[in-house]
Amino acid sequence: MKHGLILGKDHxxxxxxxxxxxxxxxxxxxxxGKHDRVEKVILVRNQAQSPVxxxxxxxxxxxxxxWIDSSGLDLLGIFHSHPSGPQAPSQTDIEEAAYEVSHLxxxxxxxxxxxxxxxxxxxxxxxxxxEIVH
Ligand SMILES: [Zn+2]
Numbered sequence: 001m002k003h004g005l006i007l008g009k010d011h012x013x014x015x016x017x018x019x020x021x022x023x024x025x026x027x028x029x030x031x032x033g034k035h036d037r038v039e040k041v042i043l044v045r046n047q048a049q050s051p052v053x054x055x056x057x058x059x060x061x062x063x064x065x066x067w068i069d070s071s072g073l074d075l076l077g078i079f080h081s082h083p084s085g086p087q088a089p090s091q092t093d094i095e096e097a098a099y100e101v102s103h104l105x106x107x108x109x110x111x112x113x114x115x116x117x118x119x120x121x122x123x124x125x126x127x128x129x130x131e132i133v134h
Contacts, residue, residue: 002119004129005031005077005102007038012132014041016113019081019106022046026054030061031077031104032068038076042067046080053092054080077117079104089118089125102128 011031019027028046033039042064045057068075078101082090087107089097097103097120106115118125 002121002126002128003036004131005036005038005104005117006131006133007031009132009134011038011041012115014043015079015104015106015115018043019079019083019113023081023083023108024051025049026051026081026083027106028054028056028078028080030064030068030075031079031102032064032071032073033076034073036076039073040068040071051083075099075101077102077104079106079115081106081108081113083108085109087114087116088127089120094120094123094125104130 026046029044030042031038044060046054047057048055082105085107089103089105103118103120104115106113117128117130119128
């Protein structure tokens, strides 16, 4: 199901601080909520500790999935950063997209960090809308 996501300003801020702290390494995490409304950002360690790749720490990811489940929420999205671009999912991101959720990419250029949302399906990525609310 492809649709936009609604995020609180605090969720946006939490992700921004995380990706900025981890740079120049890629950072990653999960978004949980209901329908298209994000209610919780879960920061996950990038086990790859790489500037060009992320692999979610499997134990932290499992714990997060259990928390989401026990909280009655759904996994809505996965976010990760491209500290030196590009703004869109890489070929590897597309190939490794394992969950039918939204994918948020934080990228950085001379103007700072920017986040864009994508839906990845059948080997291609389509941009989705992200609405930031207060
Ligand atoms: Zn990527």
